[in-house]
Amino acid sequence: KAGVTQTPRYLIKTRGQQVTLSCSPISGHRSVSWYQQTPGQGLQFLFEYFSETQRNKGNFPGRFSGRQFSNSRSEMNVSTLELGDSALYLCASSLTEGPYEQYFGPGTRLTVT
Amino acid sequence: GIQVEQSPPDLILQEGANSTLRCNFSDSVNNLQWFHQNPWGQLINLFYIPSGTKQNGRLSATTVATERYSLLYISSSQTTDSGVYFCAVDGRETSGSRLTFGEGTQLTVNP
Numbered sequence: 039k040a041g042v043t044q045t046p047r048y049l050i051k052t053r054g055q056q057v058t059l060s061c062s063p064i065s066g067h068r069s070v071s072w073y074q075q076t077p078g079q080g081l082q083f084l085f086e087y088f089s090e091t092q093r094n095k096g097n098f099p100g101r102f103s104g105r106q107f108s109n110s111r112s113e114m115n116v117s118t119l120e121l122g123d124s125a126l127y128l129c130a131s132s133l134t135e136g137p138y139e140q141y142f143g144p145g146t147r148l149t150v151t
Numbered sequence: 152g153i154q155v156e157q158s159p160p161d162l163i164l165q166e167g168a169n170s171t172l173r174c175n176f177s178d179s180v181n182n183l184q185w186f187h188q189n190p191w192g193q194l195i196n197l198f199y200i201p202s203g204t205k206q207n208g209r210l211s212a213t214t215v216a217t218e219r220y221s222l223l224y225i226s227s228s229q230t231t232d233s234g235v236y237f238c239a240v241d242g243r244e245t246s247g248s249r250l251t252f253g254e255g256t257q258l259t260v261n262p
Contacts, residue, residue, distance in 0.1 A: 071248060075192070081237065081252035094249045126192050130250075137181030137241045137248055139199040145192045 040065065042131050042143035050149045056117040059146045063110050063131030069093075070112040071140065072104060075126040084127075087112050088135040116148075124150045153178045153242035157253035164228050164260050172223040172256045174238030182241035183214050184250070185223050187234050194237065197223070228260045 043062045051057050063070050071094075072084040083096040087106035104114040110131075116123055126147050130140040154177040164170055176183070185197040198205050198212040200221065205212055209228075214221040225232055235257050239250040 069248060071250070073250070073252075080254055081239075081250075083249050083251070086248055096249070128192075128194065130194075132248060135248060137201070139182070139184065139196065140248065140250060141196060142186070142194040147192065 042129055042141055044127075044129050044143040044146050046146060047144065048147050048149075050151060051119050052151055053119055053121060055119050056115060057119060057148060058113055058115045059127055059129075059148075061112045061114075061129030061131075061143060063112070063129075064141055067131035067133055067141075068110050069132045069135045069138070070106055070110065071130045071132075072112070072114050073128045073130065073142075074098075075128060075145075076122075076124070081128070084114065086135070093135055119150045121150050124148060153180070153240060153251050155238060155240055155251050155253040157236075157238055157256050159256060160254065161257045162259070164258070166228060166230060166260055166262050168228050168260075169224070169226045170228060170258070172225070172236055172238075172258075174221040174223070174240075174253055176219050176221075176238075176240045178219070179243045180216065180219075180240040181243050182248070182250070183221055184239050185212055185221070186237045186239065187232075188237060188255070189234060197236075225258075228258075230260050230262055233258055233260045 071086040086094040132138040186194040235255040
């Protein structure tokens with residue numbers, strides 16, 4: 039069974055631009071979560087989607103948004119990029135909503151210059 | 152929110168040695184997972200262990216939920232075990248799923 043896939047793997051953007059990252063969950067998994075990893079803040083929860091609805095949201099500004107499609111694929115968008123948004127963005131999928139085991143993708147490394 | 156503390160922050164071993172990594176959490180949890188982050192950044196699942204004991208080869212884990220801690224044991228360590236180990240929990244006060252990660256233990260295994 040294929041794992042969680044994320045595209046693109048690497049991205050370089052300029053301050054003020056916006057970016058969209060994509061995540062395809064494991065086949066049959068319906069819940070997708072997003073996390074940001076930085077050297078200073080560690081791994082932090084961004085949001086969780088299930089059945090095309092945001093179920094949980096972390097403590098991030100409104101510039102960070104996401105959505106989930108009917109096939110469970112998810113995208114996250116960051117608008118008006120700041121230097122501090124440079125990070126590894128990780129997507130995780132689980133079978134359904136709730137405290138089930140989460141499986142992570144390889145991540146998208148975003149650099150903002 | 153729930154707090155997660157991992158110890159030690161850094162650990163250096165010689166190949167063949169055994170080690171124990173600890174994860175303390177501040178509240179009841181629905182989910183606890185151990186991960187190994189590879190050099191490319193991907194989190195590799197080691198254990199899903201909200202309670203009890205599990206073993207997988209040279210690795211084993213124990214979670215004592217009533218005392219709010221989990222231990223990851225690595226026996227006969229190999230250089231390929233090097234990397235960062237994370238403990239992550241999902242607190243019972245949250246609906247849905249929302250992992251809170253510890254700061255990790257950086258393990259270096261020297262040949």
